[in-house]
Amino acid sequence: MTASENFANLGSMVGGFMFMWAMFKQFFPPQLQEYIEKYFQSVLRVFHPYIQITFNEFTGDRFMRSEAYIAIENYLSSNSSAQAKRLKADMVKNNQSLVLSMDDHEEVADEYMGIKLWWASGKNVIKSQTPGFYNYNATVEKRFYKLNFHKRYRDLIIGPYLQHVLKEGKAINVKNRQRKLYTNNGSYWSHVVFEHPARFQTLAMESEKKKEIIDDLITFSQSEDFYASIGRAWKRGYLLYGPPGTGKSTMIAAMANLLHYDIYDLELTAVKSNNELKRLLIETSSKSIIVIEDIDCSLDLTGQRRKKEKREEVEITDPDEKPPKEDKDSKASQVTLSGLLNFIDGLWSACGGERLIVFTTNYVEKLDPALIRKGRMDKHIELPYCNFEAFKILAKNYLKLESHPSFSTVSRLLEETNITPADVAEHLMPKTLPGDAETSLKVLIQALEQVKEEQKLKAAEEDAKEKKSLDKEEAKE
Numbered sequence: 001m002t003a004s005e006n007f008a009n010l011g012s013m014v015g016g017f018m019f020m021w022a023m024f025k026q027f028f029p030p031q032l033q034e035y036i037e038k039y040f041q042s043v044l045r046v047f048h049p050y051i052q053i054t055f056n057e058f059t060g061d062r063f064m065r066s067e068a069y070i071a072i073e074n075y076l077s078s079n080s081s082a083q084a085k086r087l088k089a090d091m092v093k094n095n096q097s098l099v100l101s102m103d104d105h106e107e108v109a110d111e112y113m114g115i116k117l118w119w120a121s122g123k124n125v126i127k128s129q130t131p132g133f134y135n136y137n138a139t140v141e142k143r144f145y146k147l148n149f150h151k152r153y154r155d156l157i158i159g160p161y162l163q164h165v166l167k168e169g170k171a172i173n174v175k176n177r178q179r180k181l182y183t184n185n186g187s188y189w190s191h192v193v194f195e196h197p198a199r200f201q202t203l204a205m206e207s208e209k210k211k212e213i214i215d216d217l218i219t220f221s222q223s224e225d226f227y228a229s230i231g232r233a234w235k236r237g238y239l240l241y242g243p244p245g246t247g248k249s250t251m252i253a254a255m256a257n258l259l260h261y262d263i264y265d266l267e268l269t270a271v272k273s274n275n276e277l278k279r280l281l282i283e284t285s286s287k288s289i290i291v292i293e294d295i296d297c298s299l300d301l302t303g304q305r306r307k308k309e310k311r312e313e314v315e316i317t318d319p320d321e322k323p324p325k326e327d328k329d330s331k332a333s334q335v336t337l338s339g340l341l342n343f344i345d346g347l348w349s350a351c352g353g354e355r356l357i358v359f360t361t362n363y364v365e366k367l368d369p370a371l372i373r374k375g376r377m378d379k380h381i382e383l384p385y386c387n388f389e390a391f392k393i394l395a396k397n398y399l400k401l402e403s404h405p406s407f408s409t410v411s412r413l414l415e416e417t418n419i420t421p422a423d424v425a426e427h428l429m430p431k432t433l434p435g436d437a438e439t440s441l442k443v444l445i446q447a448l449e450q451v452k453e454e455q456k457l458k459a460a461e462e463d464a465k466e467k468k469s470l471d472k473e474e475a476k477e
């Protein structure tokens with residue numbers, strides 16, 4: 001038998017003993033437990049080349065659970081459900097999903113770069129000596145995890161392995177937490193639970209473009225070290241532009257769901273000054289998307305906000321155009337373009353952790369180039385009118401149809417008309433339950449034909465108008 005086999009045998013014997021001890025120690029009085037453990041440890045040190053690290057649930061402050069303990073609990077929840085025989089179940093995310101973790105006095109094995117290690121959970125029941133309101137002399141349960149590994153791997157385990165455990169555990173925690181949608185009421189954030197069903201899978205857009213966006217987001221979320229190495233703040237700006245109803249807001253919700261981020265929906269018109277803007281930003285947490293919708297309506301892009309009187313003079317010729325948002329208190333509102341630019345690249349926007357900044361607009365051509373240059377808005381994404389590829393996704397979502405003889409007609413009509421995915425989706429909505437795909441497709445084709453006619457007429461009218469004004473000018477000359 002080789003030395004390494006001996007080690008392995010000794011390791012599993014010791015592991016087995018520790019496992020048995022973890023199971024049965026609860027039947028011994030606490031003092032005796034401590035005595036046996038102490039004695040066992042000193043005997044073990046002679047023969048046993050293993051190191052043990054204990055992570056207590058509460059350290060120092062009795063009311064704050066240790067971050068390391070929580071991260072380990074989460075990390076172990078991923079492999080303990082496969083190995084441990086006794087599990088604890090807990091509800092997370094507003095009682096919507098169940099998380100399993102190993103019960104007290106269980107042991108699970110883990111492997112890291114080919115090295116085997118053992119995690120054991122346990123608890124000590126001790127009498128509380130702290131004078132409290134009513135529970136003096138009550139018993140307190142002190143839980144812990146113990147990690148056992150061969151001393152040969154000390155540096156690897158204490159360094160990279162534990163870092164890996166904490167990182168993974170925190171990531172699981174982020175995934176399981178209840179996410180929030182924050183909105184600013186003046187210069188204060190208030191929040192509600194964020195539960196939007198939008199997903200990239202159900203978003204109607206070209207698959208290549210969609211994949212590019214997903215890859216970009218995932219790369220960003222995993223690039224902490226890269227951003228640190230090139231000396232850039234860990235944030236990324238997205239500009240989403242396109243006509244109303246093409247899925248800009250839906251995409252933001254899908255981004256938040258993909259990365260498990262919170263959303264801060266910033267209403268610029270309710271912010272009174274650049275300083276308030278700064279304060280709001282400092283209060284945002286890591287792993288979040290800061291959204292400013294309809295940026296063209298929120299700010300006068302010459303650098304000063306639009307004054308109320310001026311706004312009333314603005315003539316809206318395009319029926320699709322949104323009127324500028326009303327200021328709640330226009331006299332006191334002084335957020336400027338330079339304030340907003342500072343908001344994006346100011347030092348304080350980099351405070352701790354990753355952030356996405358997303359602007360949306362219906363009129364990209366109206367925006368100041370300074371606002372959307374690369375580095376501020378790193379990625380410009382156009383959400384266009386519905387094309388056939390986008391329609392196929394909607395048909396799959398709404399009608400559960402992958403193909404149909406009418407699809408060729410729809411494809412031809414979509415090439416000849418400008419219709420938004422929101423309009424297409426509305427026509428595909430079942431009018432009765434259960435829905436009837438044939439009827440929905442017929443309704444959509446009729447609507448497309450009607451829109452096509454209307455758009456043709458409108459184009460002809462515009463041509464005639466243009467011709468008329470040209471004729472007038474010619475006549476004048």
Ligand SMILES: Nc1ncnc2c1ncn2[C@@H]1O[C@H](COP(=O)(O)OP(=O)(O)OP(=O)(O)O)[C@@H](O)[C@H]1O
Pocket residue numbers: 202203204205242243244245246247248249250251361362383421422423425
């Ligand atoms: N690309 C899309 N894929 C799937 N559904 C879409 C898409 N675009 C729009 N919809 C549907 O239309 C509705 C309106 O879309 P959304 O609010 O995202 O549009 P928007 O681009 O933000 O419009 P606005 O410019 O007016 O804010 C959504 O609830 C969604 O169901």
Ligand SMILES: [Mg+2]
Pocket residue numbers: 248249250293360
């Ligand atoms: Mg929107």
